[in-house]
Amino acid sequence: MTTSDRKGNRGILLLLLLPGLLALGVSFVAPLLWLLRASFSTSALGGADGSWTLANYADVVLDPFYWRVAGNTLNYGLTVAAFAVVLSYPIALFLARTTSRWRGVLTALAIAPLLTSGVVRTYGWMVILGDQGVINGTLQALSLIQTPIRLSNNFLGATIAMIEILMPYAILAMLSGFGRLNTQLEEAAAMLGANRLKVFWRIILPLSLPGVITAALLVFVLAISGFVTPRLMGGGRVFVLGTEVFQEATVTLNLPLAAALAMLLLVLFSSVIVIYRRALRALEA
């Protein structure tokens, strides 16, 4: 097994690559190309039989509804990312610094929810936040409220559930980005006169920032492309790009419009990743 481009290797190489390229071609490359084509197609089913048009994009851009949807999506992504990062940070910091022998178990526990389908955890949140759910049920049993508080079937519920669902990703991203944290640096800072607060601001926070940024990006990107949670928790009242793409593709069956919306999402997605890379490079410089 040498690493040259000799003739004998061509056959082997082809054998090694062909199945994978075929599989990825059909299941990844083709869908993106078809999607692009469909977003410019007049055919109702988005096939290649239609002629080229910009009407689908025009429909999206000219409809104030989709502007609102785009705004909602951004708002949703940012809110979920902000809270998921803030709530995950202490856990990640704790796991990164603890010397407890429970550390392995606690780490596993923090990322174990990843093993549970998002649908299942969304269901859990429906039970917790529903009108007769855990919170309302408890508050009513304690006679603190008469009528249930609206915690689900709205933006609030969809946000709360999504925050929790994406937290394990944030924790994982942070843990792998906390490599530069080190208790000895904290001790050195304390020896030089920094109190706890200053140690946090000047040492812990800056050193953990790359992990935090990665986590924020990951959560944002997953949040803006999700639809199961906003749809189930939103009770049909939360309109984000994900839910609209799904709606157009499977219910309204306007595939060209769905394709145009999906392309929009992809553009939004890529720009965020580009911004992230810039930010990270700026941080490292």
Place this chain on the structure above:
Amino acid sequence: MADKHVIVEQLVKTYPGSGAPSVDHVDFDLEKGEMLALLGPSGCGKTTILRMVAGLITPTSGRIRLDGRDMAEIPVHKRNMGMVFQSYALFPHMSVAENVAFGLEMRGVPKAERAARVERALDLVKLRGYGERRITQLSGGQQQRCAIARSLVIEPQLLLLDEPLSNLDAKLRDEMREEIRDIQARTGVTAIFVTHDQDEALSMADRLAVMSAGRIEQIGTPRQIFDRPATEFVANFIGAGNFLTGTVVEPHQANVPGLGMVVFGLDAPLGKDVRLLVRPHRFTLNGKGENAFEGVVRHLVYRGDTLTLDVDVKDRTFLVDLPTHAGTLPERGDRVTLTVARDDVTVIGTAA
């Protein structure tokens, strides 16, 4: 006693969950401007002592005083001590100058003064012009010096160094020894440093505390430790030695079974058993003297400056170091007479 700069009394540390104390009733003190080395094998509690003095861990019992002030209630960041960590612990997200300025910033020193003092500190450790560099752009020795500058710039009342040289290669280590000693002399800072390298301790410290299993075995000047070890552990840990056990039969004379009479310079009570120590380089070859032992050279190793011999004398073997410039050198199998002056025979446990 009360006017000493640093006083450590009956210090004990038992880590939670471990039975035996890691530091066991340790006492020592330092004059202003003095450099004390804590020396001992791995795990004997050196770092633990240093971290208690720094305030990074709380003593189980005992007291630490700095300028007469009890440190018990004073948190780490208010102790005004400097510390150089084994791994340097430089802040990777700050430049060299920012690292050095950190302590001043925490003390609210105005910016202009800060810059000037950082400049001077960098000068002191020969890092002038390196201020803007990132930490990762420094060599090991430069990082080491940056760490020293960072802890000196705050003008600490006490400087703590935990194996500051162990991450450097042998040559750089020698250079940095000199430099640290020099910087310490110039700044007059009082310092405690931890090492398990006896050369380092002997060459750098004003006084040494030799530790074993959480206790201080002996504390004294390098000379006292080397020439008058209080215990066999100390004698063994610092330098090599030949040990003899005998009974004092007359003043300054002990009968060593299987060897005969050995004369020594110190006083020892009559009729008592004593342990005697002869350092390998205190022997002379084929001289005349009170203590003369005949033997055969069994093995020799040429080491440049010295020649190390194993000499079989009756049923024991003496370790002997001879200077290589001392005339004709013995060969393997030669019969030789080893002599040693009475003042070069030490009685262990008679330390001042």
Place this chain on the structure above:
Amino acid sequence: METSLPAKFAWRLLIGLLYVFLLAPIIIVFVVSFDTRQYLAFPPESLSFGSYVKVFQNADFISAFWRSLLIGAIVGLGAVTVGTLISLALTRYRFRGEGAVNFLVIAPFIVPNIVLGVGLVLVLAGFGLLDTYPGIVLAHLGITIPYTVRTVSMSLMSVDRRVEEAALVHGASPFNVFWRITLPLIRPGIIAGGVIAFLISFDETTISLFIVSVRSSTLPTEIYRYLEYSTDPQIAALSVVLILISVAVVIVLERLIGLRKAV
């Protein structure tokens, strides 16, 4: 550094509360699964295995479960086979277009599933593969191959090339080198890759919802569809079953090869 007791307590309390938040839905699903009422309410009135019995009597769930298992198994096997071949090409050969292949196997990481879902509808509809086994298997292959390539490549890179060279020098053919030397050494990576692909397929909802309806519906899509109309405790029981299967797979994997080594 040592922290004062109250500060330590407050910090631990905060961490504890965050863990409660993080694990709340799973715990609640577990509790509710023992409820017996027809509608969602808390706390449960009485505890029983009634919902579990109902789940196991629900023909839709049972067939969806077997379908999920079958699809997951095929996807796991297929993705890891294809992924191993690609990894071999990427780590053991240099060839023109290597960069492109490298990009192709990480690109699916950065395309949202929902976007891919729409594209897959278009492609599979063209081939008449919507709502068929081959259709959903293909769809899942696209999103799992990147993971298998990653895990197997990492194993391959950690294999000391000198061992392979030693076998060659001693007269083994390249095929024998792979079969007798390399394959046994990367087995943990291969198992891990296969299991991860299985788990992803088994839990996948977004893409599946686009391309399955009745004939090939998987367990997660079945749950989703059910939840659109009803939230009764049956779903909780079913969810617990789903969680237990995932956990069981992971534990087996951990026992088998040590998960940390594999991922």
